[in-house]
């Protein structure tokens with residue numbers, strides 16, 4: 001849809017205009033994570049764990065001929081099967097620096113699932129966890145962050161996106177957001193994961209993390225969306241958080 005100007009216009013300027021901030025959120029969160037990963041690699045981190053990877057295409061977009069980075073995609077086995085099938089039907093081979101780690105978050109802790117992988121526990125890793133906390137209870141989000149803190153070496157980093165409570169959002173922008181929320185509920189994926197930034201900062205500090213950055217929409221817009229002509233701008237409903245274990 002995005003590659004054709006006509007279908008792009010029809011879908012995002014007409015039929016699904018209200019989803020535009022969601023598109024911007026998907027682009028912004030990946031860029032935020034991949035910029036932070038690039039800096040982490042500059043500091044010598046060479047393991048990238050993509051939690052709830054879904055159709056994340058980083059491993060395909062960034063071949064690693066020098067063998068600098070090992071990538072672990074952690075996801076539900078059904079999603080991984082579907083991804084393998086889709087890539088197979090497109091004739092795309094899985095790159096050698098990519099390893100799939102199967103997990104069912106309902107049944108298993110991340111630290112347990114990672115034990116079955118070749119990830120090294122004694123060296124730091126970079127974790128991204130994108131597009132998922134919105135659908136989890138705050139307790140489940142903190143449990144997974146706690147699990148990462150327990151199984152990651154000092155110096156490891158985590159990037160995630162999260163939704164803020166509606167009470168923190170400018171009432172003028174609320175109408176479109178409530179529409180998105182209703183749509184998600186109808187699709188059986190209610191957005192139940194609102195996290196208050198002040199409380200979240202206190203909770204992650206308890207788990208042992210330091211906060212590197214927590215970007216609200218205006219900062220995201222300045223960094224990633226200025227000078228665009230397509231009207232894409234990030235949603236005020238979501239923030240981008242970067243954590244580091246000392």
Ligand SMILES: C[S@@+](CC[C@H](N)C(=O)[O-])C[C@H]1O[C@@H](n2cnc3c(N)ncnc32)[C@H](O)[C@@H]1O
Pocket residue numbers: 026051052053054055056075076077079103104105106129130131132
């Ligand atoms: C909305 S997608 C996010 C995909 C990607 N990270 C992104 O940024 O677009 C959520 C991911 O969480 C995974 N997931 C949902 N429930 C899960 C569970 N119980 N166990 C393991 N993975 C799960 C799904 O398979 C899916 O890949």
